[in-house]
Amino acid sequence: MNMLSWCYFPARLAWRQLFHDRTKLVAAIAGVLFACILVFMQLGFRDSLYASAVSAPTKLSGDLFLMHKQSEAMWRPVSFNRNELLRTLGHPAVAEVAPLYLGLAPFKNIETQTKRTLMVYGFDPDAELFDVDSVRSKRHELRLKDTVMFDEFSRPEFGPMRALLEAGRTETEINDYKIGVIGLFRLGVSFAADGNVVTSDLNFMRIFPGRHPGDIDMGVIKLYPGASLEQVQADLAERLNEFVNIFTFSELLGYEKNYWANTAPIGFIFGFGTVMGLVVGLVIVYQILFTDIVNHRYEFATLKAMGYKQSYFVRLVFATAFFLAVLGFIPGLVLSISLYHLAESQMFMPMPMTFGKAINVFFFILSMCFIAGFLAIRKLKDANPADMF
Amino acid sequence: MSIVIDVRNLNFSFSHDAQALPVLKNVTISIQKGEIVIMTGPSGSGKTTFLTIVGGLRQAFDGSVEVLGQQLINSSDQVKVSIRQQTGYIFQQHNLLKSLTAQQNVSMTLEMFNTMTERERLEHAAQMLKAVGLDDRLDHKPDQLSGGQRQRVSIARALVGQPKIILADEPTASLDKQSGQEAVGILKRLAKESGASILLVTHDYRILDIADRVVELEDGIIRNA
Numbered sequence: 254m255n256m257l258s259w260c261y262f263p264a265r266l267a268w269r270q271l272f273h274d275r276t277k278l279v280a281a282i283a284g285v286l287f288a289c290i291l292v293f294m295q296l297g298f299r300d301s302l303y304a305s306a307v308s309a310p311t312k313l314s315g316d317l318f319l320m321h322k323q324s325e326a327m328w329r330p331v332s333f334n335r336n337e338l339l340r341t342l343g344h345p346a347v348a349e350v351a352p353l354y355l356g357l358a359p360f361k362n363i364e365t366q367t368k369r370t371l372m373v374y375g376f377d378p379d380a381e382l383f384d385v386d387s388v389r390s391k392r393h394e395l396r397l398k399d400t401v402m403f404d405e406f407s408r409p410e411f412g413p414m415r416a417l418l419e420a421g422r423t424e425t426e427i428n429d430y431k432i433g434v435i436g437l438f439r440l441g442v443s444f445a446a447d448g449n450v451v452t453s454d455l456n457f458m459r460i461f462p463g464r465h466p467g468d469i470d471m472g473v474i475k476l477y478p479g480a481s482l483e484q485v486q487a488d489l490a491e492r493l494n495e496f497v498n499i500f501t502f503s504e505l506l507g508y509e510k511n512y513w514a515n516t517a518p519i520g521f522i523f524g525f526g527t528v529m530g531l532v533v534g535l536v537i538v539y540q541i542l543f544t545d546i547v548n549h550r551y552e553f554a555t556l557k558a559m560g561y562k563q564s565y566f567v568r569l570v571f572a573t574a575f576f577l578a579v580l581g582f583i584p585g586l587v588l589s590i591s592l593y594h595l596a597e598s599q600m601f602m603p604m605p606m607t608f609g610k611a612i613n614v615f616f617f618i619l620s621m622c623f624i625a626g627f628l629a630i631r632k633l634k635d636a637n638p639a640d641m642f
Numbered sequence: 643m644s645i646v647i648d649v650r651n652l653n654f655s656f657s658h659d660a661q662a663l664p665v666l667k668n669v670t671i672s673i674q675k676g677e678i679v680i681m682t683g684p685s686g687s688g689k690t691t692f693l694t695i696v697g698g699l700r701q702a703f704d705g706s707v708e709v710l711g712q713q714l715i716n717s718s719d720q721v722k723v724s725i726r727q728q729t730g731y732i733f734q735q736h737n738l739l740k741s742l743t744a745q746q747n748v749s750m751t752l753e754m755f756n757t758m759t760e761r762e763r764l765e766h767a768a769q770m771l772k773a774v775g776l777d778d779r780l781d782h783k784p785d786q787l788s789g790g791q792r793q794r795v796s797i798a799r800a801l802v803g804q805p806k807i808i809l810a811d812e813p814t815a816s817l818d819k820q821s822g823q824e825a826v827g828i829l830k831r832l833a834k835e836s837g838a839s840i841l842l843v844t845h846d847y848r849i850l851d852i853a854d855r856v857v858e859l860e861d862g863i864i865r866n867a
Contacts, residue, residue, distance in 0.1 A: 258756050266739075273741030555737040558699055559799075560727030560754055639700040 263565050264572035270549065271576055278580075281541045285581020285618065286588070288534025292527050292614050293589035293606075297596065299523035301604045305443040306513045307506045309372070312440060313353075314384035317341075317486055318500045319472030319493070326512035328372065328445030330355050330470035337497050338472035341489050346480035351380035352469035354457045358428035360448065362412040369410050371448035373401075373427065375457025382473055387438040388451055394435050395453050401427065405437040407448025408601050430460045442601050444513065527617075535621050538577060542570060542629035546636070553636035566633050574626035578619045585618075586611055646807055646839050647673040647696060652705035654691060665691050667862040669705070675806070678830060678840040680853035688862045689843035690811055696841065697809045698725035710806060727754060730800030730838070732810040732829070736792035738784040744771055744795045745780040751803045770798040774828050790821025797825060801832050808833055810842040814849055826852050 271278050309327060319338055321331040338350050354375035359368035376382045378392035388395075388402060395402065403414050415437060417423070423434045427450065440449050458464055476485055482501055490499050500508060514520030546553070553566055586606075593604045654666040665688040673679050683689050694700040695707060698714060698721070707714040709725050730751075738747045748767035752758055758766070768780055774794040784792055793813060800808055810829065814822030826842075830852045833840050842853070850856055858865045 262753050262756075266742075269746075270739075270741045551735075551737060552739050555733065555739075556750065558697065558726060558731050558733075559751060560723055560729075562723060639694050 260568060260572070263569040264575075267569045267572035268576060270545075271573060277541075281538075281577055282581045282584070284537035284541060285534060285577050285622070286585045288530050288537065288621065289582055289585025289614065289618055290589055290592065291530030291533070292617055293585065293610075294592060294596075295523045295526035295530060296610060296614065297589070297593055297604050297606075299520060299527075300610070301596075301600070301602045302444055302513055302519060302523070303510050304605075305441060305602045306445075307509050308441040308443055309374075309449070310502075310505050310509055312384050313382060313473065313502075313505075314475075315351075315382065315473035316476045316480075316482060316502070317474040317489065318502070318505045319474070320470075320498045320500065320505075320508075322496050322498050324470070324498075325516055326445070326509055327355060327471070328357070328443070332464075332468035332470055333494075333497060335467050335469045335472075337494055338469060338474075340492065341472075341474055343492070344485060344488055346476050346485045347489075348475045348477045349380070350475070351377055351382055351473050352454065352466075353382055353471040353473055354454060354461075354464065355470040356428075356457070356461050356464070357446065358460060360411055360450070361426040362410065363414075363417050363422050363425045364412045367410075369408075369447060371404075371407060371411065371427075371450060372446035373457060373460060374449065374451045375454045375460075376451075376473075377454050380473070383438075383451060385438045385440070387436060391436050395451070395456075397435075399430075399432045399456060399459065400435045401432050401450040401452040401456065402436045402438050403434050404440045404442075404449035404451075406439050406441045406601065408442055411448050428460050430462075432456070432460065441603070444519070531617055531621050534618070535625050538574065538622050538625035539628050541577065542573060542625055543632055545573060546570065546629060546632045550636040553633065554638040554640075557636065558638040563633065566636070567630050570630050570633070571623065571626045574622040575619070578615075578622040582615050582618050586614075644675045645672050646675050646710055647671075647841065648706070648708040649696070650706040652692075652695070652702060652707055654688075654695065654702050654704070665862055666695075669859075669862070669864050671857060671864055673839050673841060676834070676837045676839055678833065678852060678854045679842070680850055680856045681841065681843045681859055682845055682847070682850070682856060683843075683859035684845065687859045689859050692859065693809050693811050693841065693843050697729050697731055698722035699731075727803075728805055728807070730803065730805035730808040732793075732796055732800045732808065732813045734812040734815050736784065736789075736796040736816075738792055738795055738799070740784055743781045743783055744776060744787065744798075747784070747795055748799045748802050751799050755803070766802055767798070770802040771795065773801075773832060774798045788821070790817050790825060793817055793821070793825045794828060797829050797832070801829075801836070801838075804836055804838075806838055808838050808840045808842075810840065810844075812844050812846070813842065814844065814846045819848060822846065823849060 321333045323331040335352055338352055341347050342350055356373045357370050358373050360371045361368050378395040381389055394400060458466060486499055590606050593606050597604045649669055649671050652666055652669040653664055655662040655664045681689055695702045696709060702715055705715060710728055712721050712725060745764055745767045748770055749763045752763040752766060771777055771780055774797055776791060776794055813825060826849045
C-alpha cells in the first residue's frame, strides 16, 4: 500500500465522520477556536508589552549607554553621578556624550484639569538624543524656558492635544509646574507610562525642583565613525565605576525587554496564560476525540472484523485531530485579527498579527490536538470485534 | 471438492480457569467449497462464539481450526487479519457506517486492498448493490434505508471482495419474515454464483431451506440434524 493511500483512506473516513454530525463538528471546532483565541490574545498582549517596553529606547540615538546597575528599567531609574559619563570622554574613540534625565510626573489635562502620570524625558536639545524628526526640528524652541513637546501617541486621557494646540491652548502643568506645549512628536505608550513628553535638561530641572543636573539617569555616548563598538565598550567597562552598566543599543533593548519578561512577572503571566489556554484546549479536544471513538466503536469493530488493522484507526484518530486543528485555527486566526484591532484601539499599543506568530500558534494548536489524539487512542482497544458481536 | 473450513476437536471456554464452563466441546466439522451450512441451536449454545473463532475474530487455544489452509489455533494477529480479509462477515445488526452512503459502505471492503482505482471501486460497489436490488439507493445513508435494505447493503459489503467464505451471524434476526427471506435468498444466489461457502448461524427456522446441510449446536456439542 503506498504512502498516499496509507494516509488518504483513514483521513477521508475521518473527514466524512466529522461532517456527518454537523452539530458535534461545530461544538468541536468551537473548542479548538476557543483555545486558539486564548493563545493568540496571550501572545499578542505579551508581544505588545515587549514592543511598547522598548518603544522609547528604540528612538534613542547613540552607540553606548550608561545606566546604574540598580536601574531595573528605564522607567524606574537610579541616578548616578554625571562625572561617570564625562570620564568616558577620555577615550579617543568617544566623540560626544550627553546625559538623559527621566522622571514620572502628573500631567494636567488642559480640558478636564484631571491629572495623569506620564514620562518626562529631559536632555540637551542640541545633543539630538531622540531620533525623531519633529523633536529635532524644534530643538531651538525647546531651549526656551518652560517648554515641552507632547507625544501624540499618548493615551487620550491626557486630552486631544493636537486640537488644543491648533486652538492655541498650550498652557498646562506638569508636576504642578506651569509649562507650554510647543509641539507634538510620536513615540507610543508602554505599560510603565501612559504618555510621554520631552523637554530640555534645564526645563527638566524646573519641573523636578528636587533633581540636580549632576545626577543623571542615563548616559548616551556617541563614537567617532569607524570605532570598534565592542572594543570601546570593553575599554570603558574597565575604566568605569563598578555600579555602572555599559550597554550597546541592542543590549539596552534586551535589558528593557528582559525586565518585563522576567523581573516584572508579566512575561511569566502571559506565558502561563498561553499554557493554560493550550491545556484547556487539550482537554476539550481529548474529550471530543474520546467520545468520538466511543460513539464509533461499533463501526471500528466492524471494520476490524472486515480485516482493517489497528494502525488504520490510529491514523484515523490523528487525521481527526489534524482536521480539528485546521478547522479551529482558521476561524480562530480571523477572529483574533479583529480582536487585535479592537485591543489596539482600546490600549493604544501596537498589537500586530505577524506571519511568524500565526505559524507558531498553528503549531501549538496542532501539537495540542496531536497530544490529545495520542491520549485518546488508548480507547481504541475497546473496539474489539470479539467482544461486540 | 476441497475443504475450506476444517475444525477438529475444538474446545473453548472464556477463561483459562480449569473449572470454567466450556462453551465449545470437542467440536469437529468441515465445510466444502461452495457448501451452504446452517448452524442452529438455542441461544447460549456457543454458535456466535464458534463463528467468531472461524472468522479470526477470537483466539482459540485447543484443537485445530484450519481456514483456507491457515491454522487459527494460537495464531498470530497477522494470520487472523489475513483470514478476516478473505472472509465476508455479515452481522446480526447491519453494522454499516452511518456517515457513509450505501455505495461508500460497500466500497470500504475494497479500500482495504487498494488494488483498484477509486472509480473501479465505486463501480464494483454499484454493481454489487444492483445485484442485491438496491441500484436506486446508492447515495442513501443507512438511516435513510429500511432494515431489510440495510441488511442487503451489508450483504453487498461482505460479497464485493469476492470472499471464498461468508460467515453470517443471525442475519435475519432484526428483519421481518419477508425481508429476511429476501435477504438470505439473495445471499444464497450470489454465493452459488461465485462459488463461495456460507456458514450461517441462526435460530430462525424459516430460512433452513436454503441450506445444503443443517447442523445443530447444543451446549457446545455438534449434533447433525
